[in-house]
Amino acid sequence: MKIGCHVSIRKGYAGAAQYAKKIGATSFQYFPKNPRSLKVKSFDTKDAAACARFCLAEGLVSIAHAPYLINLSEHDPHLRETMRASLLNDLEITETCGSIGLVVHFGKYKGSDLLEGYKLMIELLNQVLADWTGEALLLIENNAGHMGATFEELIQVRNLVEHSEKIGFCLDTCHAFASGLWNGVNWDSLTRTGSDYFTHLKAIHLNDSVYPFRSHRDRHANIGQGYIGIEAFRELTRSKVAQALPLILETPQSADYTHQIEIEQIRQFIADGQ
Helix, strand or coil: CEEEEECCCCCHHHHHHHHHHHCCCCEEEECCCCCCCCCCCCCCHHHHHHHHHHHHHHCCEEEEECCCCCCCCCCCHHHHHHHHHHHHHHHHHHHHCCCCEEEEECCCCCCCCHHHHHHHHHHHHHHHHHHCCCCCEEEEECCCCCCCCCHHHHHHHHHHCCCHHHEEEEEEHHHHHHHCCCCCCCHHHHHHHCHHHHHCEEEEEECEECCCCCCCCCCEECCCCCCCCHHHHHHHHHCHHHHCCEEEECCCCCCCCCHHHHHHHHHHHHHHCC
16 A cells, blocks of 8 residues: 655655655655745756656656646636646656656636536646647546535536646545545445546545534644544545545654655555454
8 A cells, every 4th residue: 555645855866756756655745846936946857857767666656746736617817817827837847757646726717607617627637638748647636625525526627628638636634524525434435436536536645634524624744643543544544445546644743743754654554454
């Protein structure tokens, strides 16, 4: 099972991979560039290629995450063009680093007509993917709110995009719980009813929730320290679906409770539940 966490690229892409290996992770996630900027980045291709070689040699699996400012349902034409260029830049970095794909949040439309939000999202995805010729996928992440919270929505968007083969999914467990999709005891049922979705699922963000079920509030807690609880994660990690995918922690860290400790604890509770 590929368990890991989000890591910094402060020491470069290869440095991020080496750090993940050092703390016992077998998968990791990173921001290709500043997560609060849409500026196109001129990146060190040799460093990115070294990251890919290291991961291949060490059996590490990685995914990238697009900047927080990306909103696929943005209506402003100038911002949409900026986001298009930014996503293509991120995909290029993702590809060079040898990563599975680039995670991007489902769109959030600010108007009253949600259908218009979906149209804008599909249009921007079409523009990005028409120009993308690499192997790295665009991985759409489910939302904690009311839009982009169901398997049906995610599958429908993928089906309507012109280059659907370039799109996969990333499931965030906190978002799924907060939106009302996963209640902590229905994982097996979800994997059966959402078979089309899970066919294209490429990664899982493994996060507990600070807030209760169907709160529509996105705040991550450490595994077993939130409302979802250990037993729910034990069921999830035992499933065939999860065992084939990178499981990425996006949970809080402190001097006393690091991702290295949390990864070890997750491996232990998985082993205890076998």
